[in-house]
Amino acid sequence: MALADQPPPILRNRLLMTLPPEEFARLWPQLEPVELPLRKVFQEPGKPLTSVYFPETGWFSILAYMEDGDAAEVGLVGREGMLGLPVLLGGDTEDLEGMVQAPGTALRMDAGAFREELQFLPAFRTLLLRYALVHHGQVARTAACNGRHQLEQRLARWLLMAHDRADGGEFTMTHEFMSMMLGVRRAGVTVAAGQLSKAGFIRYKGGHIEVTDRPGLESVTCECYGVVRRACDALLGQAATARDVYRR
Amino acid sequence: MALADQPPPILRNRLLMTLPPEEFARLWPQLEPVELPLRKVFQEPGKPLTSVYFPETGWFSILAYMEDGDAAEVGLVGREGMLGLPVLLGGDTEDLEGMVQAPGTALRMDAGAFREELQFLPAFRTLLLRYALVHHGQVARTAACNGRHQLEQRLARWLLMAHDRADGGEFTMTHEFMSMMLGVRRAGVTVAAGQLSKAGFIRYKGGHIEVTDRPGLESVTCECYGVVRRACDALLGQAATARDVYRR
DNA sequence: CATTTTCAGTCCGAAATCGCACGGTGGCGG
DNA sequence: CCGCCACCGTGCGATTTCGGACTGAAAATG
Numbered sequence: 166m167a168l169a170d171q172p173p174p175i176l177r178n179r180l181l182m183t184l185p186p187e188e189f190a191r192l193w194p195q196l197e198p199v200e201l202p203l204r205k206v207f208q209e210p211g212k213p214l215t216s217v218y219f220p221e222t223g224w225f226s227i228l229a230y231m232e233d234g235d236a237a238e239v240g241l242v243g244r245e246g247m248l249g250l251p252v253l254l255g256g257d258t259e260d261l262e263g264m265v266q267a268p269g270t271a272l273r274m275d276a277g278a279f280r281e282e283l284q285f286l287p288a289f290r291t292l293l294l295r296y297a298l299v300h301h302g303q304v305a306r307t308a309a310c311n312g313r314h315q316l317e318q319r320l321a322r323w324l325l326m327a328h329d330r331a332d333g334g335e336f337t338m339t340h341e342f343m344s345m346m347l348g349v350r351r352a353g354v355t356v357a358a359g360q361l362s363k364a365g366f367i368r369y370k371g372g373h374i375e376v377t378d379r380p381g382l383e384s385v386t387c388e389c390y391g392v393v394r395r396a397c398d399a400l401l402g403q404a405a406t407a408r409d410v411y412r413r
Numbered sequence: 414m415a416l417a418d419q420p421p422p423i424l425r426n427r428l429l430m431t432l433p434p435e436e437f438a439r440l441w442p443q444l445e446p447v448e449l450p451l452r453k454v455f456q457e458p459g460k461p462l463t464s465v466y467f468p469e470t471g472w473f474s475i476l477a478y479m480e481d482g483d484a485a486e487v488g489l490v491g492r493e494g495m496l497g498l499p500v501l502l503g504g505d506t507e508d509l510e511g512m513v514q515a516p517g518t519a520l521r522m523d524a525g526a527f528r529e530e531l532q533f534l535p536a537f538r539t540l541l542l543r544y545a546l547v548h549h550g551q552v553a554r555t556a557a558c559n560g561r562h563q564l565e566q567r568l569a570r571w572l573l574m575a576h577d578r579a580d581g582g583e584f585t586m587t588h589e590f591m592s593m594m595l596g597v598r599r600a601g602v603t604v605a606a607g608q609l610s611k612a613g614f615i616r617y618k619g620g621h622i623e624v625t626d627r628p629g630l631e632s633v634t635c636e637c638y639g640v641v642r643r644a645c646d647a648l649l650g651q652a653a654t655a656r657d658v659y660r661r
Numbered sequence: 662c663a664t665t666t667t668c669a670g671t672c673c674g675a676a677a678t679c680g681c682a683c684g685g686t687g688g689c690g691g
Numbered sequence: 692c693c694g695c696c697a698c699c700g701t702g703c704g705a706t707t708t709c710g711g712a713c714t715g716a717a718a719a720t721g
Contacts, residue, residue, distance in 0.1 A: 229553055229554060229556070231557065231561065231635075231636070232636045237556070237557035237561060240553070250546070251546055253542075254543060254545055254546040255542045255546065256543065256546045260550060294502045295502060295503045295504065297545070297549075298499055298502040298503065301545075301552065302508060302509075304556055305475075305477055305509060306477060308485070308488075308552055308555040308556035308559055309477035309479065309596075311556055312560035312596055313479065313483070313485060313596050339697080339698065339699090340699065341697090341699095348561050349679090350678075350681095351698095351699090352678095352679090352699095352702095353678065355699060355700060355701085356700085358699095371698065371699090372699095387479075392508070396508065563707080564708080587668060587669090588668075588669065589668075589669095597708075598710075598711095599669090600671080600672095600708095600709090600710090600711095601707090601708065603669060603670060603671085604670085604671090606669090607669090607670080617669090618717090619667085619668070619717060620667080620668065620669095620718090
């Protein structure tokens, strides 16, 4: 069922929220709410792109696959962004994968319609291109951060980024999965997470993580978190303060 | 002096070569040849972007700066690309740095004029957006490659990418600089380069490196080289074969 | 030609991480 | 209530890389 038939729900995707009303009105009927089930893959390497997604709650990991089957996380996409940038930039396939890391909902749009509509939505197009730039900056920072910074710093960064995109202070995540995202051993994450836990910054119980002290985490992470965060805030901050963005 | 006053030289930038004649004709008078002196910085973090550059010979390293002053290379831009993607995507400043890693020449264009002209050059715009996607893929691969793959593999990859963008089989490069690009110790590069040298893949003498066996290098590098190379070939291959692209 | 600087090769102990493996714990289904 | 299984904590030797330093050779400098 198209959203046009419904009273407007609370819109949470920050890109869409930033649009001028007339452009949003045009876009609105073409957006379809979809569920984002945990671990589902919405964008497979090599396959044609049929849709773009604007997360409302929950978020995606953007993964690059190695030939040994390992996946490396190169970026995150939550309600500050959009999944399917290649469609915007004129690619027909994707070689990265988008996997749901935290379940939730998104607004889906057909890739063809998206391409079509962009002609008539200059503000949308401009905004998305700037988002592509911000996302590019995120990936570039990840490249720089990987291999230079210590595991504990990178884990703290990852937790902060995840927390920014989570709805509450809490989310489902095992050491095993974090180790895959960070490209390290599971045991390594256990040790690093143990430090953070001992310091009182986080708490976990059976595949559930709760961030209890953001400033604490920020004090142990590397600068890479702040660099990416500020770039993102600068893009979206025109319409709302960071407080509105990341805390309900 | 503008290029319009001169007989057309041999154009070597692959993006520009791919343009349809009528669009190129419009662009041509606005391109100004500039030298790319070794190590010169053409795009400084935080500063407004005044120009975009299309390398003809030589190439840039794209660097992310850490707060300790270290620089991490996140991508390369040679004659297959363009320096100044943020201008295309609507950013006014850059937070990455473009440093000349191999000296040569480029065609410069004013950023404002570039933005203006894009409205009238649809093929150019489309091509550049696709290039932005390819470059994004390169950075994403670098993120995945850093920290997962061994130094020797990454060094081989770097040498191959540099060789692709170099004019001959030879280029100026010290262990010291490669270590900075790869984010490892200089001594580490010496050891890894020693392996490659012993295997007969490369040869060096006093800050000069010569690639003597490309297939050999390709046999020891990780898949990351091929993944990025193929994406780039796919973008530019419409107009020329890979042979024309990378070997004079 | 003598001096200085740059570059490459090597060695050391230390740190981080790896790969593997074992044991404990707690939730959940039978 | 019990057993299973996902998850977490931990230990150990091996490997890679680090940080620092020293040396000789080659190139640049004066």
